[in-house]
Amino acid sequence: MRIFQRTLAKEVRFSGVGLHSGAVVRAKILPAAPDTGIVFHRTDLGADIPAGVGNVVETSYATVLASGAARLSTVEHFLSALCGMQVDNALVEVDGPEMPILDGSSLEIARALAGAGYLEQASRRRFVDVDVPRKLHRDGSMVALSASADLDILVTIDFPAAAIGKQWLRFTLTPEKYLSEIAPARTFVLRHQIEALRTAGLARGGSLENAIVVEDGIVHNPGGLRFPDEFVRHKMLDFLGDIALVGRPVRGFFLAVRPGHTINRDLVELLSGSSRPIAPAVSMASSGTPAELFVTA
Ligand SMILES: [Zn+2]
Structure with a gap:
């Protein structure tokens, strides 16, 4: 760093x-x-x-x-x-x-x-360091965090659409790797969600030029995907964007299971010291999460 x-x-x-x-x-x-x-x-x-x-x-x-x-x-x-x-x-x-x-x-x-x-x-730089292991849950999403000398993130996603399915990615932040591995990954939308978004007055500027459109096993964009796992890479991109709201550089290991902007905000509140206290996780191994995911190289 x-x-x-x-x-x-x-x-x-x-x-x-x-x-x-x-x-x-x-x-x-x-x-x-x-x-x-x-x-x-x-x-x-x-x-x-x-x-x-x-x-x-x-x-x-x-x-x-x-x-x-x-x-x-x-x-x-x-x-x-x-x-x-x-x-x-x-x-x-x-x-x-x-x-x-x-x-x-x-x-x-x-x-x-x-x-x-x-x-x-x-x-x-005034770092925010994760000190003790902690866990957050919200609506089927989970983020676990522990100490690391880097910003080291493992994201998993799990979508019913066959074109997405289960994907995971581990990423240790460097600008060079961000530019080549994360920055190119585009946002995505499920085709059946588009009408609801439009009805709500959203996604008016949305098109195949600025989003991947997925329908079951099909990617509708003529050029296909930029990476086979472009979806989890975009979730990593979003996670980094949300963690930037801490306002200072963060060091820690984060396991993010089905992350979204809402649980990411909970995490940022925790890192910013502005949330209610959340009890440290007593044992990662007893949580249903494989303990080896917490071993950082
Ligand atoms: Zn995004």
């Missing part, structure tokens, strides 16, 4: 539709001073929205942040790219209520960050 904070060497720009609003927005990521963290800024409202768990107001279909009356939706892929590329401080400007979905992955963002280059800053 890098010791000193860093920001971008120069600004980078993006434009595209919002997945849910369908509106075209323009975004920029700009360098920021040490200990700024990640701060979003709605240029149309003149409002700052710091990326912290205290500003999360919605997690059911996307991560939505708010500060006062200013809301910003679908921040998770930008946060994932900043966390994955280990950018500690940045100002993210956008001229509308939702970040652009781009191609449904964080590849364009991560590439732009790598292309801009970085500015090493004089302040040390």
